[in-house]
Amino acid sequence: MPVDPVDVIEGQVAVLDRSDVDTDQIIPKQFLKRIERTGFGEFLFYDWFRSGEIELEPHPILVAGRNFGSGSSREHAVWALKDFGFDVVIAPSFSDIFYSNCTKNGLLPVILSEEDCRAVAGSGEARIDLDDQTVNCAAGVFQFEIDEQIKHRLSNGLDDVAMTLERAGKIDEFESAGKADAGPLTSSL
């Protein structure tokens, strides 16, 4: 599915100073039964918001603790964060599946050191430039790493499936060379 291209994200910073925030917290299971991609924002951090344990403004930038998005692969977590208003999440580390899910939905995941994350959080506002791979805030300018392929797809809002279908010839070749024949066929069950 094509998504909005990511370029420069600028604005206020919301801070969630916790590590190991799992996707069960981001979007609890009772909201996974919807069959749409939209409307998850109002259920973001449902239990924590409802108990008053945390408060977050729907700013464009979220700074969080290490291992953000751990646990379940539910992409609903990314849909909820995006729908709530976040366009970028900055943390010292992310779970692999969550990171990948972010990049499929135009939610920019930025990895900075714990110290730099605190500096951005303390600045209150920031400007993230994907092209330069920088986070610019009152505390300084911080460089971040991102895979070239992912950056290219994010900057152009490209549809992953359409891009791979452009390589369909290679997939055909792979299959016709018998390289996909070893495994079982579920149609034989």
Next chain:
Amino acid sequence: MREATVGQGRGAKSLFDKIWDSHEVDDELIYIDLHLVHEVTSPQAFEGLRMAGRPVRRADKTLATADHNVPTDGTATARLIADELSRVQVEALESNCEEFGIPLYSLGSERRGIVHVIGPELGVTQPGMTIVCGDSHTSTHGAFGALAFGIGTSEVEHVLATQCLVQARPKTMRINYSGELGFGVTSKDLILATIGRLGTSGMQGYAVEYAGPAINALPMENRMTICNMTIEGGGRAGMIEPDEVTTEYVRGRPAAPKDMEAAIERWKDLPTEEGASFDREVDIDAGELSPMVTWGTTPGMVAEVTACVPDPAVMDSPADREAAERALAYMDLQAGTPITEIPLERIFIGSCTNSRISDLREAAALLDGRVIASSLRGMVVPGSQQVKLQAEEEGLDEVFRSAGFEWRESGCSACLGMNPDILQPGERCASTSNRNFEGRQGAGGRTHLVSPSMAAAAAVEGRFVDIREWS
């Protein structure tokens, strides 16, 4: 624990290298041999296909089941599911599979069950394959010497449309387990202890191979428990080299290779070669491990059953300290309390981690002739309808029922609490599942992760006991 960091070398290949290299269609484009689908993470993917007018490329390499939100009370068909949203989701799976021609085992099928239980059970999980599913516990299938990992819904759509996945090559890690597990110490304890040592992000970015004599000595279903929880250590995929134990498990299953001997010859080439290098290697002495119990709200917050609830004040890092303090408050535990003095209200035996026939046998052996504590509610949820039938043939259901457990139909159930099998706020549960996150088994519920035998013994005593000294 000894650690070594080794550079990426060429020449001798690892199990991971061999599977990756033989599935690379193009640069960072990996062919998928088996795509497992369930009701919760697929509806938006099918909708995406419909909107773009795209077909499913290989429905014959795709298999669906309903497991995450299904009731375990014997509801016979999707139409009869009482919870409306669950019903809509299972019915959507049924109509999507019909529209796109995907084989499905839905409510009412004798082959239905937890997706990571039925794959191996049907024999569609085989050595050397690439396997994905929109579920983080897909790493389970790596126990067969496959490369298996969880994906998000956008990737589910991608695999449905292309049978491939865009994926950067992960780093590789090998964990070598020397020695052998002691009496009463199970593969669940081994993986919990490993995550406790490496941390919940210790395996992040890695495909992990579990190796060594302690692993090779394990039966297949115990190997699955280990690979299953790889994701709780942050790992991309967990895998174990295939051997005779693996091939004998696959043999005779509905989707087993027709020419089994030829397949075995092929699979013999898969194990990691002598001298293959890994980005990281870790050594753990399996003989030193004890039965484990989690005390906090991540699987890494875990202690030996003989230990006490740790004191956050003595933790070095501020992040660890804050997280532990919050976890103890949520779990309503005091630092210094012996693990064996934690009283329980619920017992859950089930989940893709520990709901296979050998898990149920392990628990039933301890419960035979015993009764669970009167204050407790215990629930057994077999991993699949086939596991349930097998257990009933062996009379295990009677053992559980006589002990005071509820004996239910298969599904993910109380592991993630998407169906009615949830904890009430404040309830404390010993669970054979994989996640002790806040509210995972029900809002306000408190989860302690343990092995099936530790859960069974805890059920009888109403608190945790050291299984090694319990009789």
